[in-house]
Amino acid sequence: MKGNKYGTHRVIKNEGDLPQPAEKIDNSMEIYDNEILIDVKTLNIDSASFTQIKKEAEGDKEKIAEIMQRIVKNRGKHHNPVTGSGGMLVGVVEEIGEDIADDIDLEVGDEIATLVSLSLTPLVIDEILEIREDTDQVDIKGKAILFESGIYAKLPDDMSRNLALAILDVAGAPAQTAKLVNPGDSVLIIGAGGKSGTLCLHEAQKRAGISGEVIALEYSEEGCERVRKLGLADKIIQGDATKPTEVLTKIEEATDGELVDLTINCVNIPNTELSCVLATKDSGKVYFFSMATSFTAAALGAEGVGKDTEMVIGNGYTKNHAEIALQVVRENKDIKELFEKIYL
Amino acid sequence: MKGNKYGTHRVIKNEGDLPQPAEKIDNSMEIYDNEILIDVKTLNIDSASFTQIKKEAEGDKEKIAEIMQRIVKNRGKHHNPVTGSGGMLVGVVEEIGEDIADDIDLEVGDEIATLVSLSLTPLVIDEILEIREDTDQVDIKGKAILFESGIYAKLPDDMSRNLALAILDVAGAPAQTAKLVNPGDSVLIIGAGGKSGTLCLHEAQKRAGISGEVIALEYSEEGCERVRKLGLADKIIQGDATKPTEVLTKIEEATDGELVDLTINCVNIPNTELSCVLATKDSGKVYFFSMATSFTAAALGAEGVGKDTEMVIGNGYTKNHAEIALQVVRENKDIKELFEKIYL
Ligand SMILES: NC(=O)c1ccc[n+]([C@@H]2O[C@H](COP(=O)([O-])OP(=O)(O)OC[C@H]3O[C@@H](n4cnc5c(N)ncnc54)[C@H](OP(=O)(O)O)[C@@H]3O)[C@@H](O)[C@H]2O)c1
Ligand SMILES: NC(=O)c1ccc[n+]([C@@H]2O[C@H](COP(=O)([O-])OP(=O)(O)OC[C@H]3O[C@@H](n4cnc5c(N)ncnc54)[C@H](OP(=O)(O)O)[C@@H]3O)[C@@H](O)[C@H]2O)c1
Numbered sequence: 001m002k003g004n005k006y007g008t009h010r011v012i013k014n015e016g017d018l019p020q021p022a023e024k025i026d027n028s029m030e031i032y033d034n035e036i037l038i039d040v041k042t043l044n045i046d047s048a049s050f051t052q053i054k055k056e057a058e059g060d061k062e063k064i065a066e067i068m069q070r071i072v073k074n075r076g077k078h079h080n081p082v083t084g085s086g087g088m089l090v091g092v093v094e095e096i097g098e099d100i101a102d103d104i105d106l107e108v109g110d111e112i113a114t115l116v117s118l119s120l121t122p123l124v125i126d127e128i129l130e131i132r133e134d135t136d137q138v139d140i141k142g143k144a145i146l147f148e149s150g151i152y153a154k155l156p157d158d159m160s161r162n163l164a165l166a167i168l169d170v171a172g173a174p175a176q177t178a179k180l181v182n183p184g185d186s187v188l189i190i191g192a193g194g195k196s197g198t199l200c201l202h203e204a205q206k207r208a209g210i211s212g213e214v215i216a217l218e219y220s221e222e223g224c225e226r227v228r229k230l231g232l233a234d235k236i237i238q239g240d241a242t243k244p245t246e247v248l249t250k251i252e253e254a255t256d257g258e259l260v261d262l263t264i265n266c267v268n269i270p271n272t273e274l275s276c277v278l279a280t281k282d283s284g285k286v287y288f289f290s291m292a293t294s295f296t297a298a299a300l301g302a303e304g305v306g307k308d309t310e311m312v313i314g315n316g317y318t319k320n321h322a323e324i325a326l327q328v329v330r331e332n333k334d335i336k337e338l339f340e341k342i343y344l
Numbered sequence: 345m346k347g348n349k350y351g352t353h354r355v356i357k358n359e360g361d362l363p364q365p366a367e368k369i370d371n372s373m374e375i376y377d378n379e380i381l382i383d384v385k386t387l388n389i390d391s392a393s394f395t396q397i398k399k400e401a402e403g404d405k406e407k408i409a410e411i412m413q414r415i416v417k418n419r420g421k422h423h424n425p426v427t428g429s430g431g432m433l434v435g436v437v438e439e440i441g442e443d444i445a446d447d448i449d450l451e452v453g454d455e456i457a458t459l460v461s462l463s464l465t466p467l468v469i470d471e472i473l474e475i476r477e478d479t480d481q482v483d484i485k486g487k488a489i490l491f492e493s494g495i496y497a498k499l500p501d502d503m504s505r506n507l508a509l510a511i512l513d514v515a516g517a518p519a520q521t522a523k524l525v526n527p528g529d530s531v532l533i534i535g536a537g538g539k540s541g542t543l544c545l546h547e548a549q550k551r552a553g554i555s556g557e558v559i560a561l562e563y564s565e566e567g568c569e570r571v572r573k574l575g576l577a578d579k580i581i582q583g584d585a586t587k588p589t590e591v592l593t594k595i596e597e598a599t600d601g602e603l604v605d606l607t608i609n610c611v612n613i614p615n616t617e618l619s620c621v622l623a624t625k626d627s628g629k630v631y632f633f634s635m636a637t638s639f640t641a642a643a644l645g646a647e648g649v650g651k652d653t654e655m656v657i658g659n660g661y662t663k664n665h666a667e668i669a670l671q672v673v674r675e676n677k678d679i680k681e682l683f684e685k686i687y688l
Contacts, residue, residue, distance in 0.1 A: 016587040018618050020648045084640030117644040151650050243360040274362050295639040296428030300461040303660030304364045306495050311657040316647030
């Protein structure tokens with residue numbers, strides 16, 4: 001039997017929804033003729049989601065596992081009801097529906113990463129094997145299903161699985177940065193010392209070029225030190241993105257009062273919309289990659305301070321995003337080395 | 345005493361926030377030297393917010409009044425905790441702080457509309473005089489404060505107060521439409537029969553021109569009939585924006601499978617993100633004016649269906665938005681007549 005290409009045939013609640021907004025989807029593991037069954041190895045929980053879960057569990061690993069199991073039990077997918085976000089996974093292709101087998105470049109046994117959010121992916125967790133709190137990665141025994149429209153990437157053979165997973169989780173960020181930054185631009189990256197922030201720094205520096213300027217804002221001293229060592233920012237500012245007026249003062253200082261052309265938000269906590277808006281020129285753009293972004297806080301906050309800044313919702317997908325993101329660690333040995341220390 | 349120009353001096357919780365994201369602000373009505381005190385006549389509650397309040401109150405006017413009073417009591421501002429949105433107000437200038445009196449073109453006694461959201465405006469409601477459920481307008485006895493950075497418009501003398509209020513509430517929508525639509529574009533407006541939708545139709549038709557195409561999607565038969573009478577759309581589609589696959593089919597039919605260059609979302613209910621994404625070309629843009637938009641549903645939904653569409657957060661402010669919006673009813677007598685029937 002053939003399912004809908006977007007997976008609407010698995011929506012239990014509410015009917016008519018697509019699987020992402022749906023309250024609950026069917027996670028029974030018999031596949032339709034246009035689905036792919038995956039034997040899951042590791043989940044990469046979205047950073048905003050995992051930060052929320054760790055907080056709710058007060059850091060207790062057993063509680064984290066319980067919360068994760070509860071989410072999947074209630075919704076048929078790892079769709080955090082508080083943050084609304086998911087993450088992605090790597091696993092081995094176990095079965096390919098007969099209707100699509102000839103049309104795709106996959107075979108049973110291939111190791112792939114899904115490039116659609118866990119917030120719409122039918123998932124069963126049989127057992128949680130290991131929770132790596134520092135990297136948002138969780139090894140499990142379990143299965144998942146990819147719909148016909150679901151995109152994926154075969155894992156590259158020139159890096160480890162965990163490294164590829166870490167990068168592919170945030171593939172949209174460097175790829176969008178590559179599209180958004182023009183030569184000569186001043187670019188501010190907020191949360192620059194994190195995973196997506198680091199990849200964005202590389203792309204921003206490359207695209208802004210010698211006539212441009214890249215400014216990194218980071219919360220912790222260690223984060224600033226990491227960015228400094230990588231040498232990817234013209235200026236590094238330590239600051240708290242939840243304090244908009246403080247951030248404004250620092251960016252005014254750093255730019256002689258000019259503000260920046262483009263701000264990219266890569267933090268994993270709420271309430272940072274206005275720092276981005278205030279730091280950016282009236283004619284500039286803010287790109288919100290962070291899943292902790294509030295739509296109304298951005299829209300009404302910008303209006304409230306009378307800023308005409310364009311604000312873009314970070315689409316996790318853009319053409320060739322997997323290739324662009326993986327290419328960063330191929331081009332930049334320092335980032336590769338840093339990430340290998342963190343994610344191996 | 346001079347306050348911060350953005351109003352941070354009135355933030356009670358959480359410190360460091362600007363007034364919009366703040367949990368609670370100080371609504372005591374002694375003004376600082378750079379604030380303006382307004383004697384409020386009418387509130388225009390944001391449509392997404394008022395729809396939610398009416399639902400919670402089950403249509404009961406007393407309960408609506410209670411909920412409104414509770415919001416203001418808890419937060420010092422009319423900032424709906426469920427939708428996150430506000431609205432705006434009209435009133436008479438009662439006092440102008442001495443520090444700014446010489447720099448602004450206002451005098452005590454002028455009638456103005458605030459163009460910053462109620463979600464950041466210190467407000468006191470002494471009495472609710474009349475609730476006009478069909479137009480989201482509520483007459484009150486009360487006071488409000490405008491910060492130094494707060495924008496406003498003097499009410500025009502060629503239309504009634506309620507009509508101007510209605511238009512200025514959604515001024516961002518037609519003004520952004522004017523900026524976004526290029527000659528030859530195909531433009532879809534979702535919620536086209538509503539207030540902002542109607543103003544957007546006018547601007548879209550004007551900018552897309554003879555080589556472009558404007559498609560109106562509306563929920564109700566009456567709404568479709570309103571749009572038909574105005575003659576502002578090349579095609580009118582009746583449909584439910586919470587049903588993405590149905591909307592996709594209809595837009596494919598209407599565009600010979602091409603989809604549209606630009607979709608503008610003007611609905612007042614949640615769960616319409618994916619209809620917009622599916623209706624729009626990969627190379628196209630979605631403009632979310634609706635305050636019921638969920639950031640994660642848009643970002644992860646687009647990723648989930650593998651669409652590269654740019655998605656823009658509807659900034660309530662853009663340069664000259666008040667003039668552009670008021671100009672629509674001056675240019676278009678039919679819209680003026682229609683709105684006068686509804687808002688008088
Ligand atoms: N749009 C999409 O499709 C998509 C896909 C994946 C992820 N995401 C989102 O992207 C965001 C970043 O993900 P990630 O994996 O790169 O996260 P990450 O590695 O955890 O990095 C988060 C960064 O934010 C910084 N930060 C935290 N609090 C801060 C504050 N108050 N002020 C300034 N910086 C602060 C952190 O600094 P410290 O380390 O110093 O605390 C860290 O550098 C998350 O919100 C995630 O949900 C979006
Ligand atoms: N970004 C900003 O600064 C800002 C400022 C003000 C307002 N807003 C937002 O803009 C939105 C529109 O405001 P408005 O005053 O124009 O609202 P409105 O006059 O109430 O119009 C809403 C429209 O949406 C239509 N609609 C409702 N459910 C629908 C469905 N399932 N499918 C298709 N259409 C549907 C309604 O159709 P029916 O009448 O047939 O039900 C109506 O035409 C609201 O969400 C509001 O919060 C944003």
